[in-house]
Amino acid sequence: MKTYIVGNWKLNFSVGEASIYLHKLLKRVPNYRDVEVVVAPGALALQSLSLQIDRHKMKLAAQNAYYRDYGAYTGEVSFNQLRGLADYCIVGHSERRYIFREDDKMIQKKVEAAVRNKITPILCVGETESERAFGETADVIRDQVVGGLSEISEEDLDKVIIAYEPVWAISSTKSAKLASPDEIAEVVKLIRKILTDTYSAKVAEAVPILFGGSVNPSNAGAYLTVPGVNGLLIGGSSLILSEFADIIETAKRVKS
Numbered sequence: 334m335k336t337y338i339v340g341n342w343k344l345n346f347s348v349g350e351a352s353i354y355l356h357k358l359l360k361r362v363p364n365y366r367d368v369e370v371v372v373a374p375g376a377l378a379l380q381s382l383s384l385q386i387d388r389h390k391m392k393l394a395a396q397n398a399y400y401r402d403y404g405a406y407t408g409e410v411s412f413n414q415l416r417g418l419a420d421y422c423i424v425g426h427s428e429r430r431y432i433f434r435e436d437d438k439m440i441q442k443k444v445e446a447a448v449r450n451k452i453t454p455i456l457c458v459g460e461t462e463s464e465r466a467f468g469e470t471a472d473v474i475r476d477q478v479v480g481g482l483s484e485i486s487e488e489d490l491d492k493v494i495i496a497y498e499p500v501w502a503i504s505s506t507k508s509a510k511l512a513s514p515d516e517i518a519e520v521v522k523l524i525r526k527i528l529t530d531t532y533s534a535k536v537a538e539a540v541p542i543l544f545g546g547s548v549n550p551s552n553a554g555a556y557l558t559v560p561g562v563n564g565l566l567i568g569g570s571s572l573i574l575s576e577f578a579d580i581i582e583t584a585k586r587v588k589s
C-alpha cells in the first residue's frame with residue numbers, strides 16, 4: 334500500500350497564494366511512486382490548481398462537499414461539480430462535525446456521494462477529550478466508522494480512506510496534546526477490527542488508515558511507524574512549505 338501524506342489547508346491562502354505554494358511544492362518534491370501526496374486547498378482554488386498540478390507528483394482534495402449532485406441548495410458545492418478537479422475529499426472533519434454540526438447521517442450521505450462520483454472520501458473519525466476521559470473512545474469510533482460507511486458496500490470499501498484524528502490532538506484545539514504512538518495504535522487496530530467485523534478481513538486490510546493531530550517534521554517519522562498507520566493528515570504544518578516537504582521526505586525514507 335502507498336503512504337498517504339495529505340495537507341489540509343483549511344480556510345487559509347488566497348487563490349494566488351495557493352498557486353504560489355503549489356508551484357514551489359511541485360519544484361521541491363520529486364515524484365515518489367510509493368508516497369501519495371495530496372493537498373486540500375479551499376474550494377475556490379480547486380479549478381485553477383487542477384490545471385496547474387502535476388498529477389504524477391501529487392493530487393488535489395476538496396475539504397468538504399454536499400451530497401446532492403444539483404438543486405436548490407444555496408451556497409453548496411457538490412461532489413458532482415468536483416469531478417475532474419479533485420481526486421479526494423475530506424469528509425466528516427471534526428471542524429465540520431462540531432462547528433457545522435454535521436452528524437453521522439449527513440457524513441454517511443457525503444461518503445456515498447463521493448464514491449458515486451468517483452472521488453475518494455477521506456472519512457475523519459476521532460473522539461473528543463471528554464469522550465476519552467469518560468472511556469467512550471471505542472463507542473465513538475465505532476459509531477463514526479459504522480455510521481459513516483453504512484451506505485458503502487464491501488466491493489466499494491477499497492474506494493475509501495479513513496483518518497483517525499483525535500480531536501484533543503488537533504493543533505487548533507485549545508490546549509491540544511500530542512497523541513502517543515500506543516494510543517494511536519490501539520484505535521487504528523480497533524478501526525481495522527470494526528471494518529473486519531462489518532465487511533471482511535481481506536477488504537479491511539486494504540483500507541488506508543491515516544493519523545492526524547499536530548503532526549510536524551519532528552514527530553512524523555514516529556507516527557508513520559505506528560503499526561497499521563498508512564499515512565498522515567496534516568493541518569498546521571502543511572501550511573509551511575519546508576515542513577510539509579520534510580514530512581513527505583520522511584514518508585519516503587520510512588517507506589524505503
Ligand code: PEP
Nearest residue numbers: 503504545546547568569
Ligand atoms: C486537522 O485539522 O486535520 C489537523 C490534523 O490539524 P493539525 O495538523 O494542525 O493538528
